[in-house]
C-alpha cells in the first residue's frame with residue numbers, strides 16, 4: 001500500500017488517506033452564507049477521493065472577510081447553511097474541514113472583481129460599495145490598500161473570543177477538522193511578521209510576543225473543541241522578503257502552537273508583502289515543510305504545485321511531510337484522488353465510491 005493512501009489518525013479522527021483539498025476562496029457568498037456553489041464545489045472533491053476537504057478561509061467576524069463575497073461563521077444562519085455542505089462531504093466518505101480566518105489589513109478588498117471603473121486586481125473597497133475599515137497589529141498598510149486601524153488590547157481579546165465562538169459553530173455544523181489561518185499575510189500572520197507588526201507592547205517585538213495572539217487563538221480553539229478534534233494551523237514559513245519571517249522562526253512558533261493544542265502544521269509561504277521574492281515551481285514549498293517538520297517535530301502537510309500521485313508519494317517517502325494538500329490540481333481534475341490512486345496501483349475498493357465501481361465494472 002502507498003503511504004499516500006494509508007490512513008492517518010490525529011487524535012480521535014482517522015483520515016482515509018493523506019491527499020487533501022486545500023482551502024480555496026470562491027468569492028461566491030452573500031452575507032457570509034455558503035450556498036449551492038460551495039456545496040457542489042466541495043462535495044465533488046469528496047467524490048474524487050480526497051481524504052479531507054477543507055472549506056475556504058471563513059471569516060470569524062464580518063470585517064475578517066477578504067472580500068464582501070467570502071463565507072463566514074460568525075452567526076447561526078451561516079452555521080446552518082454549512083450543515084448540508086458538510087453532510088454532502090461526509091456522504092461521499094471524506095472528512096470536512098473549515099479554515100477559520102481573519103483577513104486583517106488585506107480585508108475589504110474587491111479582488112478579483114470587476115469594479116465600476118473596470119477590473120481592479122488590488123485595493124480596498126470603499127464603504128459606499130460595502131467595504132469596511134480593516135484592522136491589523138499596526139497601522140501599516142499592505143501595498144495598494146487603505147491604512148488599517150491597529151487593534152487595541154480589547155480588540156485582541158475580542159479576536160480570540162471570535163475564533164472560540166467560530167469553533168463552536170463549526171463543530172455544531174458538523175465539521176471534523178479545524179484549521180486556523182495564520183498564513184498568506186492575513187491578520188494572524190501580520191502579528192507574526194516583524195514587517196507588519198511594529199507594536200512595542202506584549203504583542204510586539206520578540207518572536208514570542210508576536211506569536212502570542214496565534215498561540216492564544218489555538219489555545220481557545222482547542223479548549224472549545226475538546227480533546228478529540230484535530231486542529232491544524234496554516235503558516236507561511238517564509239515572507240520571502242528581507243527582514244521577514246523565515247522557516248526557523250515558523251518552526252519555533254509551530255512548536256508553541258503544538259503545545260497550545262495544534263496537531264498538524266500546514267506549511268505554506270508568502271503573502272505578507274506585494275513583491276515577494278519566491279521561486280515558484282513543482283513542489284516549491286516542500287523544503288519549507290521539511291524544515292518545519294525537522295525543527296519542530298510536529299506533523300506537517302506540504303502544499304504547492306503537487307500535481308500527481310507519484311510526486312505526492314515521493315514527498316511522504318522522503319519524510320518531508322505527513323500529508324499532502326493540493327488546491328489547483330483539484331480544480332483542474334476534481335477526481336485527482338482517484339487518478340492518484342490509479343497511478344500508485346491502489347485497489348479501486350480502497351478509494352473509489354461504490355457508485356463509481358459499479359459504473360466502471362464491465363457488465364456481462
Ligand SMILES: Cc1cc2nc3c(=O)[nH]c(=O)nc-3n(C[C@H](O)[C@H](O)[C@H](O)COP(=O)(O)O)c2cc1C
Nearest residue numbers: 022023024025056057303304305306326327328329
Ligand atoms: C482559487 C484559490 C483560492 C484560494 N483560497 C485560499 C484560502 O481561502 N485559504 C488559504 O489558506 N489558501 C488559499 N489558496 C491557496 C491554496 O490553498 C494553496 O495553498 C495554493 O494554491 C498552492 O497550492 P496548489 O499549487 O496546489 O494550488 C487559494 C488558492 C486558489 C487557487
